[in-house]
Amino acid sequence: xxxxxxxxxxxxxxxxxxxxxxxxxxxxxxxxxxxxxxxxxxxxxxxxxxxxxxxxxxxxxxxxxxxxxxxxxxxxxxxxxxxxxxxxxxxxxxxxxxxxxxxxxxxxxxxxxxxxxxxxxxxxxxxxxxxxxxxxxxxxxxxxxxxxxxxxxxxxxxxxxxxxxxxxxxxxxxxxxxxxxxxxxxxxxxxxxxxxxxxxxxxxxxxxxxxxxxxxxxxxxxxxxxxxxxxxxxxxxxxxxxxxxxxxxxxxxxx
Amino acid sequence: xxxxxxxxxxxxxxxxxxxxxxxxxxxxxxxxxxxxxxxxxxxxxxxxxxxxxxxxxxxxxxxxxxxxxxxxxxxxxxxxxxxxxxxxxxxxxxxxxxxxxxxxxxxxxxxxxxxxxxxxxxxxxxxxxxxxxxxxxxxxxxxxxxxxxxxxxxxxxxxxxxxxxxxxxxxxxxxxxxxxxxxxxxxxxxxxxxxxxxxxxxxxxxxxxxxxxxxxxxxxxxxxxxxxxxxxxxxxxxxxxxxxxxxxxxxxxxxxxxxxxxxxxxxxxxxxxxxxxxxxxxxxxxxxxxxxxxxxxxxxxxxxxxxxxxxxxxxxxxxxxxxxxxxxxxxxxxxxxxxxxxxxxxxxxxxxxxxxxxxxxxxxxxxxxxxxxxxxxxxxxxxxxxxxxxxxxxxxxxxxxxxxxxxxxxxxxxxxxxxxxxxxxxxxxxxxxxxxxxxxxxxxxxxxxxxxxxxxxxxxxxxxxxxxxxxxxxxxxxxxxxxxxxxxxxxxxxxxxxxxxxxxxxxxxxxxxxxxxxxxxxxxxxxxxxxxxxxxxxxxxxxxxxxxxxxxxxxxxxxxxxxxxxxxxxxxxxxxxxxxxxxxxxxxxxxxxxxxxxxxxxxxxxxxxxxxxxxxxxxxxxxxxxxxxxxxxxxx
Numbered sequence: 001x002x003x004x005x006x007x008x009x010x011x012x013x014x015x016x017x018x019x020x021x022x023x024x025x026x027x028x029x030x031x032x033x034x035x036x037x038x039x040x041x042x043x044x045x046x047x048x049x050x051x052x053x054x055x056x057x058x059x060x061x062x063x064x065x066x067x068x069x070x071x072x073x074x075x076x077x078x079x080x081x082x083x084x085x086x087x088x089x090x091x092x093x094x095x096x097x098x099x100x101x102x103x104x105x106x107x108x109x110x111x112x113x114x115x116x117x118x119x120x121x122x123x124x125x126x127x128x129x130x131x132x133x134x135x136x137x138x139x140x141x142x143x144x145x146x147x148x149x150x151x152x153x154x155x156x157x158x159x160x161x162x163x164x165x166x167x168x169x170x171x172x173x174x175x176x177x178x179x180x181x182x183x184x185x186x187x188x189x190x191x192x193x194x195x196x197x198x199x200x201x202x203x204x205x206x207x208x209x210x211x212x213x214x215x216x217x218x219x220x221x222x223x224x225x226x227x228x229x230x231x232x233x234x235x236x237x238x239x240x241x242x243x244x245x246x247x248x249x250x251x252x253x254x255x
Numbered sequence: 256x257x258x259x260x261x262x263x264x265x266x267x268x269x270x271x272x273x274x275x276x277x278x279x280x281x282x283x284x285x286x287x288x289x290x291x292x293x294x295x296x297x298x299x300x301x302x303x304x305x306x307x308x309x310x311x312x313x314x315x316x317x318x319x320x321x322x323x324x325x326x327x328x329x330x331x332x333x334x335x336x337x338x339x340x341x342x343x344x345x346x347x348x349x350x351x352x353x354x355x356x357x358x359x360x361x362x363x364x365x366x367x368x369x370x371x372x373x374x375x376x377x378x379x380x381x382x383x384x385x386x387x388x389x390x391x392x393x394x395x396x397x398x399x400x401x402x403x404x405x406x407x408x409x410x411x412x413x414x415x416x417x418x419x420x421x422x423x424x425x426x427x428x429x430x431x432x433x434x435x436x437x438x439x440x441x442x443x444x445x446x447x448x449x450x451x452x453x454x455x456x457x458x459x460x461x462x463x464x465x466x467x468x469x470x471x472x473x474x475x476x477x478x479x480x481x482x483x484x485x486x487x488x489x490x491x492x493x494x495x496x497x498x499x500x501x502x503x504x505x506x507x508x509x510x511x512x513x514x515x516x517x518x519x520x521x522x523x524x525x526x527x528x529x530x531x532x533x534x535x536x537x538x539x540x541x542x543x544x545x546x547x548x549x550x551x552x553x554x555x556x557x558x559x560x561x562x563x564x565x566x567x568x569x570x571x572x573x574x575x576x577x578x579x580x581x582x583x584x585x586x587x588x589x590x591x592x593x594x595x596x597x598x599x600x601x602x603x604x605x606x607x608x609x610x611x612x613x614x615x616x617x618x619x620x621x622x623x624x625x626x627x628x629x630x631x632x633x634x635x636x637x638x639x640x641x642x643x644x645x646x647x648x649x650x651x652x653x654x655x656x657x658x659x660x661x662x663x664x665x666x667x668x669x670x671x672x673x674x675x676x677x678x679x680x681x682x683x684x685x686x687x688x689x690x691x692x693x694x695x696x697x698x699x700x701x702x703x704x705x706x707x708x709x710x711x712x713x714x715x716x717x718x719x720x721x722x723x724x725x726x727x728x729x730x731x732x733x734x735x736x737x738x739x740x741x742x743x744x745x746x747x748x749x750x751x752x753x754x755x756x757x758x759x760x761x762x763x764x765x766x767x768x769x770x771x772x773x774x775x776x777x778x779x780x781x782x783x784x785x786x787x788x789x790x791x792x793x794x795x796x797x798x799x800x801x802x803x804x805x806x807x808x809x810x811x812x813x814x815x816x817x818x819x820x821x822x823x824x825x826x827x828x829x830x831x832x833x834x835x836x837x838x839x840x841x842x843x844x845x846x847x848x849x850x851x852x853x854x855x856x857x858x859x860x861x862x863x864x865x866x867x868x869x870x871x872x873x874x875x876x877x878x879x880x881x882x883x884x885x886x887x888x889x890x891x
Contacts, residue, residue: 071357071446092361098445099359110354110448127359169358 017080018177018209019045019068024077026063026232037063039232040077045177050203050210052220054246055229056254061213062181064229068211069102069179070094082176099128103170103178105199107185109162111154111169117141118150121169128173140168144198160191167198171208178202180212184219196222217247228253262371273372275786276340277380279779280429283333284384285391286771288421290326292392293399294319295412309613309680313625314406321767328558328772330428331498335505335554336779337432339547341373343786345440346543352440353447362441369440373433374426381425388421389414404767435463467506474499481837488665489841490569493834497561500830501554508546513539515822530807534814548783548816549823552865555776556827559769563857564835566761572842574754575849576696580641583607583718585728586749589741594714600735602728605720607632607639609700610712615678623678628657628703630712639718640699646671647691653706657687660695663702679710698753719743765857777864781872784816788876795880805881809874816873817866824862831858 026038037060045051045068055061066072067079070086079086082101089097103124104110111120121140122132141150144164154162163183170178180199184192200222202208212223220226221243228236230253238249297319304312345352352365360368393411400408477496481489504511520535538545583605587593597606614628633649636642642649645661652658657675659667669675669689678684693704721728732743744752798808843849 066446071444092363095356095359095361095445098357104357104448106448110350110357112351112354123355124358127355127361127364173359 017044018047018049018082019211020078020080021064021068022078022080024064024067024074024079026060026067026072027075036232038067038074041229041232041234042077043227043234045209045211047176047209048203048207049225050200050223051212052223052226053211053213053229054215054217054220054226054250056250057215059229060232061215061229063232065179065181065211065213069104070098096128099124100173101176103173103175105163105166105170105178105180105183107182109154109159109166111162111165113154115153116150117146117152117154117157117165120154120165121150121172124169124173132172137172140172141165143171143202144168145194158191159187160194163187163191163195164198167195167202171202171206175208177209177211180210182214182216183212184214184216192219215250217250218243220246262368262375273344273376275782276337276344276373276376276429278782279336279340280333280377280380280425280432281384281387282775282778283329283337283428284381284421284425285388286329286775287326287333287424288385288388288417289392289395289771290322290329291417291420292388292412293322293395293409294326295416296392296396296409297322297405299412300407300409309615309625311406313613313627316625318405321764325768325771328768329775330424331558332551332554332772332776332779333428334431335501335550336776336783337429338435339550339783340786341369341433341436342439342543342547343783343790344372345369345436347790348440349443349447352443353445356443356445357448365443366437366441369437370430370433373429373437377426377429377433380429381422384425385414385417385421389417438462463506467503470499470503470506474503478833478837481834481841484841489838490565493561493565493838496834497557497830501557504553504557504826504830505546505550508549509542511826512545512549512819512822513542515825516545516818519821519825520818530810531814534811534818537811538815538818544787545819545822548780548787548819549826551776551779551783552820552823552869553827555769555773555780556824556861556865557830559773559861560827560831560858561834562769563765563854563861564831565838566765567758567854568835568839568842568851570754570757570761571839571849571851572846573696573698573757574750575843575846576694577698577750577753579847580643580694580696580699581639581718581746581750582641583639583720584746585719585721585732585743586746587717587719587732587736587741587743588715589717589736589739590715591713592739593736593741594717596736596739596741597717597719597732600732602721602725602731602735603719604722605635605638607635607718607720608714609716609718610714611701612679612705612710612712614703614705614710615684617676617678617684626703627701628705629701630705630707630710631700632707636700639720640696642700643694644691645694647689649691649693651690652704655685655687655709656690656706658691658693658704659689660697660700660702661692662695664689664692698757718746777868780865780868784869784872785876788812788873788880792880795877799881808881809877812873812877813870816869820866820869824865828862 021041021043024038024041025036028035028037041060041064053061053064063072067074068081070079070081070089073087081097084097086094086097112123115123118137118141122137125132138150141147144167146161146164146168149157149161149165154165157165163186167183170180178199183199184195187195196219199210199212203210203224210223212219214220221241224240226238226241226246226249227234228238228249235253236249238246241249297315301312301315301319304315355365355368356362389411396405396409396411399405474496477492477499481492481496516538517535520531520538523531524535587597587606594606594608597603610630612628612630613625616624616626618624631642631652633642633652637649644658647658649658657677659669664670671689671692673689675687675689676684677687687705687709693700695702719728719732721732725731729743729745736743795808798811799805803811839849839851
């Protein structure tokens with residue numbers, strides 16, 4: 001049994017590890033030459049933890065998230081999600097794995113405009129060939145505070161409401177880990193607060209796991225721990241940091 | 256089931272990108288359905304015809320097959336047009352499809368969803384096309400009769416054959432068109448849901464490569480065969496080779512067209528302004544959009560161009576053959592008493608009578624087919640019309656025998672020594688033996704020759720060799736024809752008139768065959784460009800934000816569409832020219848000389864029309880959009 005705090009690198013995998021990155025390197029080759037986006041990242045996202053990934057632009061935050069979610073394949077190193085090595089899966093297996101174990105939340109809410117709120121939330125289940133139970137979908141919407149909105153279309157909702165729908169969608173299949181990419185990037189302060197509270201609550205009360213990329217120290221302060229990236233390297237981490245502490249660490253890095 | 260449900264939802268809400276596909280398919284099905292209605296009308300009229308009315312029957316048969324070819328062309332063009340509109344739908348929804356993949360849709364599910372959406376659009380568009388075609392059939396039939404296309408006024412046919420043929424055909428066209436788009440959609444990676452702009456990759460799908468190579472191989476084989484054979488086989492290949500070449504060019508389009516456009520832009524960029532440079536880079540970078548825009552232009556220019564050239568060369572060939580073989584210096588046309596007058600005229604040495612009749616061929620399965628034939632007197636035909644045997648002997652053409660031209664023998668599969676079962680009018684069928692195959696000269700003596708006495712045929716034309724020493728034979732013979740309906744003219748005048756007649760018929764056939772599909776292609780080019788421009792709203796706004804004036808953005812768009820169209824036309828010209836050179840070489844071999852008359856006017860018109868449509872269709876929506884946007888919108 002491990003603690004909920006950031007474990008030391010290199011130890012053996014247990015059931016409570018949601019995502020394990022081991023020596024993950026990602027090199028992009030283009031006409032202009034080689035670019036190292038990640039240079040040997042080793043980190044474990046423990047189960048039921050809320051981790052923020054921070055770093056200046058170009059530090060490799062998004063690449064890290066994409067490699068961890070199997071959206072991109074690392075050049076070197078391994079990624080284990082819920083104990084499964086992603087490198088061993090083909091595209092279809094990866095998709096099946098993704099829909100049962102991962103959820104996604106983005107800056108732009110990425111809801112399908114053609115579907116109602118209910119259908120948007122139920123979509124991952126339907127794609128998996130599971131007939132969604134009305135009760136479950138409505139409960140997921142209640143959890144994010146959207147009682148009675150299930151019949152609306154995304155265009156009829158505010159930005160914060162749309163983001164909450166996408167959180168409900170990410171959580172509906174009870175994933176092992178939710179990847180969030182700047183989930184509050186397009187929201188104002190009050191709405192951001194609601195959304196981040198919601199994410200934190202889903203971890204504390206329902207035991208979900210969240211890995212969130214952000215550049216906003218205030219957003220990062222809602223997480224249990226923050227890891228810092230610079231030039232594709234893991235350069236530090238902070239437990240239960242306040243927004244001020246996180247901001248100070250960021251300015252240190254950006255200097 | 257769930258996916259079809261999703262398809263239904265997404266089509267209903269995302270109607271805008273599908274409007275283009277709907278319009279393209281609706282027009283295509285309308286065209287196909289219209290030809291089906293015409294064929295049905297012709298068939299219904301034929302079934303009501305008096306059994307003895309062979310001439311009208313022959314005319315209606317020809318008409319039906321012409322409509323058949325026309326619908327073939329329309330269907331062919333429609334596949335390309337519909338395919339390019341579907342591929343626009345997919346590229347405009349890249350993010351959404353990436354998102355579906357991210358939340359757990361497998362590539363297969365995405366492919367099925369796109370196919371499902373296409374099928375829904377196809378069903379609605381095909382039904383609408385069939386109904387619309389049925390509504391416009393009466394005025395079309397009236398117009399066809401008015402313009403002399405049909406020998407009589409045809410009644411509007413029943414709707415069911417149209418629905419049974421054109422409706423499923425529309426669905427098939429849509430499915431072929433949507434296939435590659437759906438395949439492409441299924442390959443969109445989930446990570447595209449997180450990207451603002453995706454770089455198009457030019458990786459080629461396996462099947463695209465296979466189809467492209469097969470068609471390239473097939474068309475090269477055809478071209479090589481055309482180079483090797485002589486005569487009319489090359490004409491037939493000349494009709495089919497362009498279609499194959501178009502398919503393979505479209506398969507390799509994402510490489511071919513940007514490269515061609517770059518090449519065309521090269522001299523312009525060197526001394527031109529920034530807009531040309533930007534246009535060239537846009538065209539080269541968005542390879543798939545460039546290929547989608549170029550496809551309809553290529554299809555119509557290659558097919559139209561090569562058909563125009565091939566038919567022109569066929570006319571040149573006919574003229575050259577007539578000139579080479581026609582020995583008689585005078586040609587007389589007239590009625591019954593003209594023959595008697597010619598026979599008694601002292602100025603006439605040989606009057607070679609050409610009497611046409613229609614005969615009914617009966618094949619082994621008892622299938623009956625009407626054909627034109629002529630009765631000839633061999634000795635005078637050899638003297639006056641240069642009748643030459645290729646196989647067998649002309650001397651054997653008497654009794655129950657028949658002779659045929661080389662090209663007819665090739666087409667029909669009859670050989671020297673085969674037996675043809677033939678009926679004349681209402682009489683009992685007889686068996687005729689093929690005793691000789693003669694050189695083809697369609698205007699001089701047609702395809703099937705009968706010995707005199709087999710059937711009563713009234714001559715209507717005489718090729719006349721005057722007695723030596725007769726000065727001004729045309730006037731002399733005209734003088735001896737006084738009192739009859741006959742009229743003599745010089746062989747040169749007759750040749751010129753025949754040639755002009757043939758070319759007039761060719762032009763007419765071209766209009767009927769390609770007019771509707773050309774019109775359709777024009778609408779389709781406009782439609783595709785419109786879709787392409789409307790998709791680029793953000794890009795235009797961003798270009799304005801970095802300091803481009805409205806005029807500059809318009810110029811970029813103008814140059815882009817000019818470059819794409821020029822690339823497509825260049826490819827079309829290469830295909831047409833290759834086919835024309837080979838057809839010309841192979842028809843011209845064995846002739847003393849065949850002056851080729853290139854129809855520059857027609858070719859120029861095809862090119863100019865494509866360019867004009869492309870320019871207007873690209874610039875109009877851009878102007879409209881630019882008027883309503885402000886650079887500040889880019890920041891939103």
